[in-house]
Amino acid sequence: GDSVTQMEGPVTLSEEAFLTINCTYTATGYPSLFWYVQYPGEGLQLLLKATKADDKGSNKGFEATYRKETTSFHLEKGSVQVSDSAVYFCALIRGGTASKLTFGTGTRLQVTL
Amino acid sequence: EPEVTQTPSHQVTQMGQEVILRCVPISNHLYFYWYRQILGQKVEFLVSFYNNEISEKSEIFDDQFSVERPDGSNFTLKIRSTKLEDSAMYFCASRGQGAYGNTIYFGEGSWLTVV
Numbered sequence: 001g002d003s004v005t006q007m008e009g010p011v012t013l014s015e016e017a018f019l020t021i022n023c024t025y026t027a028t029g030y031p032s033l034f035w036y037v038q039y040p041g042e043g044l045q046l047l048l049k050a051t052k053a054d055d056k057g058s059n060k061g062f063e064a065t066y067r068k069e070t071t072s073f074h075l076e077k078g079s080v081q082v083s084d085s086a087v088y089f090c091a092l093i094r095g096g097t098a099s100k101l102t103f104g105t106g107t108r109l110q111v112t113l
Numbered sequence: 114e115p116e117v118t119q120t121p122s123h124q125v126t127q128m129g130q131e132v133i134l135r136c137v138p139i140s141n142h143l144y145f146y147w148y149r150q151i152l153g154q155k156v157e158f159l160v161s162f163y164n165n166e167i168s169e170k171s172e173i174f175d176d177q178f179s180v181e182r183p184d185g186s187n188f189t190l191k192i193r194s195t196k197l198e199d200s201a202m203y204f205c206a207s208r209g210q211g212a213y214g215n216t217i218y219f220g221e222g223s224w225l226t227v228v
Contacts, residue, residue: 032215043221044156044204051215089156093215100146100169101206101217103156 002027006090006104013080013111021075021107023064023090031092033057033066033073034101038087047075047088080111115139117220119205125226126195134190134223136205144208145188146217147180149173149201156204162188195227 007022025033035047035057048057053068062077073090090104118137126132138145147159161168162180179191188207192199202222208215 034216036219044219046216046218049216093217095215099215100158100161101148102158105155 002031002092002094002102004090004092004102004104006088006107009087009106009108011107011109013109015082015111015113016079017111019075019077019080019084019109021088021090021109023073023075023104025071025073025090025092027092027094027102029094030068031094033064034091034093035062035064035073035075036089036091036103038089038106040086044089080109082111082113085109085111115218117205117207117218119203119220119223121223122221123224123226125228128197128227129194132192132195132199132225134192134203134205134225136188136190136220137186138188138205138207139209139218140186142207142209142218144168144210144217145180145182146206146208147190148204148206148219150204150222151201159190159203192225195225197227200225200227 003026005024032051034049036044037047048059050057050066056065064073064075087106087108089106091101093101120135145162150156158171159174160170177193181189204222205220206217208217
């Protein structure tokens with residue numbers, strides 16, 4: 001079945017550091033890929049997405065490129081802020097009616113001053 | 114921006130009691146979901162719902178769980194006899210169709226605490 005593997009957290013960075021959170025996936029066909037973010041005490045917010053190979057999703061300074069050859073969708077940000085502290089979930093969905101999102105385990109990011 | 118809304122935001126219930134969690138999906142969306150997240154753990158799929166019937170359900174979604182779309186706007190999750198291990202954040206989500214139909218939007222969640 002479908003699966004998403006994320007790097008273990010927590011990831012602790014100083015403000016303005018470069019961020020990479022690795023995500024790889026296993027799925028048949030051509031899934032769409034997503035990053036969701038969960039700030040402390042809040043729900044799941046869509047951060048960015050990519051729907052086909054070589055697409056780059058971007059939002060709020062975060063980027064991720066859909067790499068079919070390596071089945072990866074790594075999340076990057078050039079300069080993190082304290083306000084980026086949250087849990088980041090990589091997820092995929094295949095096409096078809098009522099397809100569900102499959103989530104990775106989440107990676108907690110802690111940014112310090 | 115349209116959003117998925119959930120009520121209650123937090124509910125405390127005694128073990129064995131019935132609980133109903135309510136959701137209003139985004140208007141004109143056609144696919145509806147419930148997920149749950151036990152504190153600090155992974156987001157787990159429970160059930161998907163389309164065209165007034167369950168499309169898929171996980172092993173977690175046993176006979177104690179049911180979903181319903183009683184009218185044109187609400188989507189509910191019922192837990193008939195709650196157990197301690199049902200304590201979790203429950204997320205409702207919805208998805209449209211067409212060009213943007215592959216994106217699932219989540220509500221803020223309902224915290225359920227079973228004591």
